[in-house]
Amino acid sequence: MNEPGTPLGKDLVGLESLSAEQILTILNTAEPFKEISERRIKKVPVLRGNTIVNLFFEASTRTRVSFEFAEKRLSADTVNIASSGSSVVKGENLVDTARNLEAMRIDMVVIRHGSSGAAKFLAERIPSNVINAGDGSHEHPTQALLDMLTIRDHFGKIEGLRVCLVGDILHSRVARSNIFGLLALGAEVAVCGPKTLLPLGIAELGVTVFSRIEEAIQWADVLNVLRLQLERMEAGFLPSLREYNQVWGVSRAKIEQAPKDLLVLHPGPMNRGVEIDSDVADGPHAMILQQVTNGVAVRMAVLYLLSGGAPDTAEAAKGGAEV
């Protein structure tokens, strides 16, 4: 999947296969793109004439809208295909959907799919650039990139920081991408949650495991609080949401015990009163809206780099120059 001449190769399937240098290239490229969203006219011609399909087999508002803003602010032509209202629900399989899109001569596909490996599967079968917007429990690379950008904005660095992912690690693509990316950049990473929601062998990835949130709060510079899918309780992973909130939920009272400046991230959408209490979500520690803002910049950077843009011309590109 590596195409010579582009800093990331053809696709962005995950962070596991990226080097620290490649991840930093994306974060650094995102910096100049942040400013575009602050302008009155939020549009530069970087991807003019490019066609991008946002292919969402799973419901998503935040990620899809974030990608769409990123694409439109780079002047790409975009088409959204959601699982409802498309041939996807008529039983057409992933390969056929992709090949049909390809036959309409597109340039990039942003895919979200419920099965781990779906983005790679697609990337291996079509010549367009493929960007993973979340595949099953595998990876969600742009989410981790925006998380890392937010952390770097606050601390000025990633290396040496202690980041703890809290909650349902077993089912979380956000957790995996964060673990791979943060470890590559030299952060210390921990996970914290009920053991029913921690995958076997997680420690072998090089992360610390905390069973109680209080320990994690003593240790961490950053808590990245994951969304708890409410159906996990029905599937028997947890006794009740109330109990989850009491034991693993991030509350003001718990984070006030932190010995140092503690940043709280959440990829959204939040279940207030379950994994995160409102007094934290709306409080000074939370960077949740900053994450959303950074999401657009990071996705612009990824689109730009995959389209063949050079990292060192990003500043010029946003000024309006052709690339």
Place this chain on the structure above:
Amino acid sequence: MSGPLLIRGGRVIDPSQSIDAVQDVLVKDGVIAEVGKGIDPPKRAREIDAGGLVVTPGLIDVHVHLREPGGEHKETIATGARAAVAGGFTAVCAMPNTDPVVDDPAGVGFVLAQGLAAGAARVYPMGAISVGQEGKQLAAIGEMYEAGAVGITDDGNPVMDSGLMRKALEYAQAFDIPVADHPEDLGLSGAGVMNEGLVATKLGLHGKPNAAEDVHIVRDLLLAELTEGHIHLQHVSTAYGVEAIRQAKARGVRVTAEASPHHLILTDERVEGFDTDAKMNPPLRSLEDREAVREGLSDRTLDVFATDHAPHHYDEKEQAFADAPNGIIGLETALGLGLTYVVGEGLIDLPTLIHRMSIGPAQAFGLPGGTLAVGSPGDVTIIDPERAWTVDRDSFLSKSRNTPFHGWELKGRAVYTIVGGVAVWEAGA
């Protein structure tokens, strides 16, 4: 009935009679007529010069899915029986998890008839343990036996109700056929699609723990001990499972068991990259498990080398990993893999491998054959142990292509497959 067949000067390996010597084998009237040195050719006999070749009892694969009826786009009994002989197998046991399930004598008769019509490997039908493989009510075990079923199994939808399993083990004793189980506790497997462990964690795929298999292996062993029935454990893939079977055998429990080529050769690392041709059930496990399965095959804790040949159409496998069906095909690669990796790496010697592919499976399922004893079925496999070849799935006689071994360089393959005295398959030069 064709004329006599004289196989001259091969290294005859017949573990059932502890023969390993350069001899001739004469097949006449469909049965083994003579094994010895310097046999005079009868009139009009066909002669095969087996100099430099290995002559063995016809190989038997007790675990294949031929998909007919209901899955003819994946495989038919005819294509499966031809794939079998191309891989050196003269007989196969067809699993009953078809559509409809083979759970009555009519279904057994259909499989037998299609097998005979194919004119390739012998096809021995297996019947279901329970009606529709639904795990509720015993299928017509006695009638299926009378119609020709050689064993019963709910492979594909394993029996969760231990009480029903007990009854099957008791009831089948009247017919002296094995109850074959795919040991898996489906509750423990949950949403798992591969081995639970580091690789699954990295890939974000749900894992099946070894315990899902081990719990049912131990259950089955306890029930076999309780009932004095014969349990046959299919495709054992875990270290603990192998050890549990070893101990049960030492206690005298009537248990036979299988090892599959992929569990002897691959580990769950093969799943990296989400290759659906590395997806099967039980899944590829850890290196430790693989070594234990090898040890089990070596010391005869595992009596049988069986493929679990599981054809799937290419577009069924061409999906995201979790969405693709379980299983790989094995009939045309098993012998080459066994010779190259199991024997070639010194795990067991050639006669031991032949044992696990001939008299081992024949005894486990009470099948005729698996031996070159005079009067036995005239089923013989002639192997060129030095023949180098490359696995090319596009040249398979099977209808399906789902193998993780495509492109592998192997050494050794069947060059003649003889069923009832007739060379039904020849490799050519």
